[in-house]
């Protein structure tokens with residue numbers, strides 16, 4: 001009889017230890033799961049320069065009308081195999097990426113003056129887009 005008491009005591013401690021390990025494992029998993037989810041949403045609520053992006057695919061600018069802050073950095077991703085440009089119509093000095101090779105990514109800086117700027121691809125002038133700075 002006297003041997004059962006210490007045995008019981010160990011069982012209780014063992015169960016408590018397993019529960020503690022499960023609790024700790026659950027905590028670390030929850031932390032890892034929520035951390036990546038919160039960081040993209042916090043950047044998305046920023047001023048938008050990180051999201052300013054023009055994708056060229058199938059000889060089309062997307063989005064056709066991009067809205068950015070003055071002086072925002074704009075990324076241009078060319079998913080076609082052909083080279084393209086993002087060139088402001090009228091005064092080309094407003095912005096002009098020059099040739100963006102197929103598969104290449106470049107950046108340019110949006111004008112610091114608010115307004116609506118039309119642009120084309122200098123190689124394929126039928127490709128049209130609008131950059132709105134506001």
Ligand SMILES: [Cu+2]
Nearest residue numbers: 084121123124
């Ligand atoms: Cu083009």
